[in-house]
Amino acid sequence: MGLYDTYIKIQRPDFDPTKRVLVTSDIHGNLPYLKGLLKKVGFCEDDILIINGDFLEKGPLSLETLRYIMELSKKGNVYPVMGNCDDWGAVFHENSEWARNIPNYMRWRGSGLLWDMAIEMGMDPAGIEDLEDFKAHLKVHFPEEFEYLANIPMCIETEKFIFTHAAVLPKPLEEHKVGEVVRYDRFMASGFRFDKWVVVGHYPVMLYLEDHVCANPIINHEQHIISIDGACVLKDDGQLNCLIIPNIMSEDFSYVAYDHFATAKVLEPQKRSEKSYYIRWGDSKVHVMQRGEEFSHCKHERTGYEMDILTKYLFSDNEFTECNDCTDLVLELQPGDIVSVVETTSRGYFVKHKGTSGWYFGKLQMLTEADEFIPPPKQKKWDNNWQKNLGKHRLK
Numbered sequence: 250m251g252l253y254d255t256y257i258k259i260q261r262p263d264f265d266p267t268k269r270v271l272v273t274s275d276i277h278g279n280l281p282y283l284k285g286l287l288k289k290v291g292f293c294e295d296d297i298l299i300i301n302g303d304f305l306e307k308g309p310l311s312l313e314t315l316r317y318i319m320e321l322s323k324k325g326n327v328y329p330v331m332g333n334c335d336d337w338g339a340v341f342h343e344n345s346e347w348a349r350n351i352p353n354y355m356r357w358r359g360s361g362l363l364w365d366m367a368i369e370m371g372m373d374p375a376g377i378e379d380l381e382d383f384k385a386h387l388k389v390h391f392p393e394e395f396e397y398l399a400n401i402p403m404c405i406e407t408e409k410f411i412f413t414h415a416a417v418l419p420k421p422l423e424e425h426k427v428g429e430v431v432r433y434d435r436f437m438a439s440g441f442r443f444d445k446w447v448v449v450g451h452y453p454v455m456l457y458l459e460d461h462v463c464a465n466p467i468i469n470h471e472q473h474i475i476s477i478d479g480a481c482v483l484k485d486d487g488q489l490n491c492l493i494i495p496n497i498m499s500e501d502f503s504y505v506a507y508d509h510f511a512t513a514k515v516l517e518p519q520k521r522s523e524k525s526y527y528i529r530w531g532d533s534k535v536h537v538m539q540r541g542e543e544f545s546h547c548k549h550e551r552t553g554y555e556m557d558i559l560t561k562y563l564f565s566d567n568e569f570t571e572c573n574d575c576t577d578l579v580l581e582l583q584p585g586d587i588v589s590v591v592e593t594t595s596r597g598y599f600v601k602h603k604g605t606s607g608w609y610f611g612k613l614q615m616l617t618e619a620d621e622f623i624p625p626p627k628q629k630k631w632d633n634n635w636q637k638n639l640g641k642h643r644l645k
């Protein structure tokens with residue numbers, strides 16, 4: 250039996266009702282974003298900070314991020330929740346097929362907590378063959394890290410809120426298994442409604458949208474669900490979101506977002522395009538009709554929608570290929586609007602305005618330079634045999 254078949258651990262802390270509650274999620278080893286966000290939101294010891302899962306994997310600095318969060322936790326006002334990428338506390342007990350494939354997982358991902366730990370121990374992370382020997386080393390070298398991870402709850406429940414990584418189901422919290430709350434895609438599309446507010450990460454918010462890309466939290470008053478994953482490592486134009494709850498009894502929500510991009514002031518007005526489409530991960534097969542050096546004219550295979558895509562966003566030189574997330578939306582902008590500059594091209598700028606990504610073809614006045622940014626390691630293609638055989642493997 251694996252961790253995911255066991256019942257969840259629920260924490261019911263007695264939060265000071267005078268304190269601000271900050272919630273972020275899906276940091277994915279992107280420590281500069283976490284630091285940038287905490288600075289932007291003015292995080293201090295008087296705040297309660299909930300880290301709603303998936304602070305590890307995918308990004309470049311998993312071990313450093315874990316240690317930073319462990320250090321923050323010593324003050325007693327930081328509350329981690331387990332996501333499907335943070336379940337390494339179970340690594341010494343797991344005997345699932347997934348657990349036996351950890352060396353393959355490491356080679357495929359080329360980053361992550363165990364990858365970072367292997368490097369720190371002077372081992373070749375891509376060359377782990379003897380898993381039991383590797384685990385024995387981990388146990389000796391990182392006892393504090395694994396103890397911290399093993400003690401993280403899967404849900405935090407208060408009078409008005411449930412904080413969990415991916416989902417809860419319409420049944421008593423105690424009856425949930427770990428797999429049900431840490432790995433559930435498109436939770437907001439489930440149709441479930443709750444009495445308490447359920448705050449989740451896990452599923453990038455823009456994937457709920459059709460014709461545009463917006464990375465801001467979605468606050469759904471009908472279902473009492475707040476979805477906050479801004480896809481900070483997964484999407485080039487993603488961001489790390491922080492939901493701000495003025496105090497644990499309040500429903501007066503707001504949020505702050507951090508990304509590393511340069512900012513600029515819009516100097517000319519621009520009207521929104523009449524139609525637009527958002528080509529996204531998982532549905533990104535395109536027919537390249539005319540390949541250019543900078544832009545290529547493409548047809549989205551499933552919908553037949555045609556748009557120009559940055560050629561560097563195409564995954565191969567083939568006529569039929571997949572591509573990076575992209576949109577042809579032209580943003581509605583007014584002089585004085587502040588935007589983040591994601592791409593500078595010969596045609597104009599690909600920018601973000603209040604969380605929404607799109608094109609701007611007018612003049613910009615640059616305001617601030619981009620912050621330091623460590624790009625995530627390049628993802629290898631999803632074609633290893635071990636993954637095909639695993640089917641629904643645990644970590645994604």
Ligand SMILES: [Mn+2]
Pocket residue numbers: 303332333334414431450451452
């Ligand atoms: Mn997740």
